[in-house]
Amino acid sequence: MKALTWHGKRDVRVEDVPDPRVEEPTDAVVRITSTAICGSDLHLYEVLGPYLKPGDVLGHEPMGIVEEVGRGVTRLKPGDRVVVPFNISCGSCWMCRRQLYAQCETTQVTDEGKGATLFGYTSLYGSVPGGQAEYLRVPQAQFGPIKVPGAGPDERWLYLSDILPTAWQAVRYADTPPGGTLAVFGLGPVGQLAARIGRHLGAGRVIGQDLVPERLELARRHGIEVLDLTDLDDVPGALIDLVDGRGPDAVIDAVGMEAHGAPLGKLAQATAGRLPDKLARTMTDRVGVDRLVVLHAAIKAVRRGGTVSVTGVYGGEQDPMPMMEMFDRGVQLRMGQCHVRRWVDEIMPLLSDEDPLGVEDLRTHRLPLEQAPQAYEMFQKKQDGCVKVVLAP
Template sequence: MRAVTYQGKEKMTVTTVPDPKIQEPTDAIIRVTATAICGSDLHLYHNGNMVLNDDYVVGHEPMGIVEEVGPDVKNLKVGDRIVVPFNVSCGHCHFCENDMESQCDESNRNPETDYGGLFGFGKLNGDYPGGQAEFLRVPYADQTSFKVPDNHIADEKVLFLSDIVPTAYWSVEHAGVKPGDTVIVLGSGPVGLLAQRFAKMKGAKRVIAVDRVKHRLEYSAKKIGVETLNFEEVDIPGMALKDMTHGGADVVIDCVGMDGKQRKLEKVTNLITPQMGTTSPIEMASMAVKKFGTIMLTGVYLTPATNFPINHIFARNVTLKSGQTPVPHLMPKLYEMIKNNEFDPSDIITHTMPLEDAAKGYEIFDKKEDNNIKVVLKP
């Protein structure tokens, strides 16, 4: 089959790899009908050698048609149309039974790690080849899937149930956003835009989007109706946000992570310490949140952080939350919200292209070219 594979720093290439096969009786094989490039994939694009071998199949936002099922699969049959969450979860451990599927005890047996398995993130994350491919093996298929009830609803409407829709929704919920709050969202990429929308739906009085990409900030302002700040237009963004909010926001949601803009000193720091990428979004959040406020880290951080502002967070009684979203249990509720037209996640799609053009899609997405927000690939 054809699949997107990691070939070194900033090099994702479509190559021919072996077709996946049933390995366990609880597996299913799907024919992928749509998949997407995620901001988390850019962490691999820039720093993939930390977790990936060359030729590893990437991607964790797929959906498709069931082609084959193992003998112990009970809830799926050949021909079913499913969305596959980025969490690999067994369904019966303590964490899965308590809606904490991202920390499944069974899906990642790597002795070097202590968290659940993920598609497309290599051996440290359970060694599950990803879904930017023509076919995908789905382990624990009954649990690691959402069967789409209505076959007339377009792939583009439900594809993002795999990751970015529940990630944005859970970020707002986990952060405790409530009616009347002021919420700052760092980043107007796909997750950030959806988080801004969910914060408004939750009843936030003010939502402020922070980015430096003009067309993404314009989307935030025009399509979602939130305030915006281009952080490159102010001297100290965290202090500017604190001034805008008269003492700080109730909640700051960091949807950027380690791939934010690095300061010059960090480029040196990253050569002599375990840190890679930047901690600037965390530092901005620590300045912009009010005393007794909440910071939610949604953007990915893969390495230790040298300048983590724990002193500032502690001294001001700030609550810090973080983590991988437990997707499976959220999918039915969010599907119903999409079906009932409460929001439309497909309106962030700016580029749809064949799987064979994935390298171009990564470059456009990484550089934010051609007014890009979200790339969908069609095998």
């Protein structure tokens, strides 16, 4: 089959790889009909290369048609249309019974000290072949895949794999009071959805912030107030001034480790990337730092007693944090990988013909899998108005 494979920094290729097959009773094989590029895939394209090896298959936002199931999978059958969550969880362990599916004890990568195994996401998370491919082996299929109706375009359901429940969890964690103000840093795909979800769940005011004109315009189209950060020297101050001199009740960081405007963090990441993989992994594990400009801005902008919800991916071990300010101002901080299946029942009624969250107005580019390398470059460089790319195997 054809699949997108990693070969080095900014070097991904569509190649022939072996077809997946059922290996365990709880496996399924899914023929992929749509698979998206996630913002966190760009971390593999740039920063997290030391945890990949040439030939690793990327991708963790797939959906398709079930082709085959193991004897332990009774809830699915060939022909079912399914979305595959990015985290692989069993549904029955101690963590899963508490709906902490991203910490599943059955699939935890204990050798690396990490949580549940992820599709297509480095040796830190199990080196499981990903879904930017024609077919995907799905472990723990007795629980993970989400059955969806046969009607409707893939883009109505596809984002259940990651970015829609990730945005939902970010808003739930933000806990904006009814009628309050929610600010969203970063209007990439997760930020776009988080802003829309914030309005849907009762925020009186949602302010989205970004540097990219196309992202700002897309948010405006969905009734979101926007703040262009291009020429702002004091972003927290601007937000505080916009919201009663106090700041928003809640702030979502939907940017993460590769934020713009953090030259020292960028230098540290680039330095690690130039080292041999073993040394780079050691450096990242022990002294790694992130670009924290957005997280620090979120902490400084939120009102006293407010909540910062972090959904952008971070990976540093020595990140400096403004602890005195956080403590003095009583800032609450919530974060973590999304527990995808936890939120599906709440989200599914909204994926109707009315499309109140505008999920069918997110994808800007649909391209064949063969063009995935060009799509990665376009998405990273924010070219051609690119906000979200969906690949068709």
